[in-house]
Amino acid sequence: MSGSLTALRRVVKAYDIRGIVPAELDERLVHAVGAAFVEMTVRPLAGAAAPRVVVARDMRDSGPALVAAFVDGARTAGADVLDAGRCSTDELYFASGHLAAAGAMFTASHNPARYNGIKLCLPGARPVGEDTGLRAIESRAAELLDGAPIAASPAGSLDRIDVLRAYAERLRSLVDLTRGRRLRVVIDAGNGMAGLTVPAVLGSDAGLVHLPLEIAPLYFEPDGTFPNHEANPLVPANTAALQAEVVRRGADLGLAFDGDADRCFVVDELGRRVDPSVITALVGLREARRVADLGEVPVVLYNAISSRAVPELLGAQGAHSVRTRVGHSFIKSLMASEDAVFGGEHSGHFYFRDFFGADSGLLAAMHVLAALAEQRTPLSELVATLDPYVRSGEIDVPADDVAGAQRAVLDVLSRSAGPDALEIDRLDGLTVSHWHRNDRWWVNVRPSNTEPLLRVNIEGEHAAMVQRLRDLVLAAIGDGTP
Structure with a gap:
């Protein structure tokens, strides 16, 4: 095994690329990955058309240099690149689906500041994981690092784009938040990308219909050093400030997002964390009822460590539930093959057929807001009916x-x-x-x-x-x- 392949195997995981910058992930390696991504996965799908890749990054300080290296590799391999700038991961997935372009999101999600990484997808936000192209990219990138030339091709173009408004309009079209009672919500962005996406989608400055929400923001300033707490709401200590603020303000609920804002965690009005399995059941039941009303037998995915309450509640509703492996590339593939309307994971990832089968923490949060606004009872009582174990x-x-x-x-x-x-x-x-x-x-x-x-x-x-x-x-x- 070459040294280059060994280096790549340290950072190529089951469904993304992730490592410490620059010790494990540097510009030279990322340049090779950009070219290999185009050669091995994007160009073969493009046919006679020029391959296109939309690229985005989160707020990490290492992002701009790594993106520039990837873009140069992708363009050298012949791809036209669309640079969306700073985005949440689900905004990048939206751009991939909306523009029918492959995608590369530079983020290490909840990992500490010294990390960065790349989440790759094919046009339509289709996943790239170890079983769907990532190992081929790894092997080809190793060859490039060892001196193999990039396949000759005219260099691609580079354009800057902004998809935030279109992303906000898409989410608003999927969940109606204009009806029901007014809610007081505390939102912890964790100094991550939710600090940009939440105001655009839910805020009064969105340029969209004003929503009956009173939002109290925590840590909305994007900062890749994470000065307040790690942007990982899966760890209880990282939601402590949110829980306290919900109680102090007498809010109806709290929402916490990870660094790239593709995961969402919920806190009830008593300051208690709501298990993601409960959110899977709540949103799954909403989506199942919606498509059942259209005459469809709904299919909902849940991962191997979700609560048994999820399939029990969905089965009682007449939905078909499918148990899956943990991991977004596995679940996205199954979303397509099963034509599932929704999927949920214990880690706070929630997947939607109407969002290109991709995960969106903010879209899941909107479903929770809508469900709560439709009734007079507090969130703690609503979720208690979904949480028997x-x-x-x-x-x-x-x-x-x-x-x-x-x-x-x-x-x-x-x-x-x-x-x-x-x-x-x-x-x-x-x-x-x-x-x-x-x-x-x-x-x-x-x-x-x-x-x-x-x-x-x-x-x-x-x-x-x-x-x-x-x-x-x-x-x-x-x-x-x-």
Whole structure:
């Protein structure tokens, strides 16, 4: 294996490219990726037309130089490049779908400031992951880094574009926020791109119909050093300020976005975090009812570690639910093949058929706002009806031997419940289920796609059950034996 391929394998993940700048991700490597992306995926789809790539970036300080290197590589390979400037990731996906162009979003999402990365998509915001072109891009980029020439082609053009207004109009067309009661909302942008997209879509300066929303902003100034907290609302500590502000203001709810604003987390009026599985159920039911009214049998996706309440509630509504692996490229592919109207992940990613099958944290937030505005009860009461089980939350555990840890977990759970009582699947890591009357629980243990960790998730009927299972599983993983 060449040194270039080794370097690329450090940053090419299951469904994006991500690494520390410049130690792992530098301009030379990104230039090769830009050319390889065009050669291996974009140009073959373009036919006789000139390949087009729309490029955008978040607020990280390393973004402009990396974008410039990628653009030069893509143009040298013959692509016409449309530079959308600073955007949220879902705004880039909108641009890809709206303009029928491939896309490259420069972001490391929730990772610390020293990181950056690239999320790639094909025209129509179709995903590029390890099974849909990313490994071919990796191999070709390694060849270019080792001295192979970029395939001869006339250099492409470069144009600047602004799609923020069109993006706002698209989101507004999908959810009607003009009806119902007025809501007081605290929004934490985490110094990320929601600081630009939220005012454009929900604010009074949007140039669109004024919405019955009173928005209290937190950390709306984009700042890639993240001076207030990490832009990762999956971690409870990072929503503490939002939770406190919701209570202090007597707000109806709070919304928190990650750095590139493609994920959204919700806080109720009591300052409590609402589990993303509950949001999956809430939005999934809304979208299922909408298409069912049009005579369609709705299909909704949920990932392997979402609450069992999701398929139960959707099934009661007459929807067909499909369980998927974790990860946006996997889910986007399944959104297309299943013609799913909606999909949700525990990490706060929510996918919409009417948004090119892509994920949008802001669009999910708009559904929550609309659902709450339609009724007089508070958000805590609304979500309580969708949340019958207790979950551990995602627990990260270092583990050198993934397979050994999973065997130890399966062994200890088998001896605890009896092997004949368990259902085992390996759709995404190891899932062990015991879903019987009066004793219902499941445990999932899977390797992270982005970090050297095992991720553990547990759900059960009550807190004591979940705590007992947590202790058993962590003890098993801790020393590799039950």
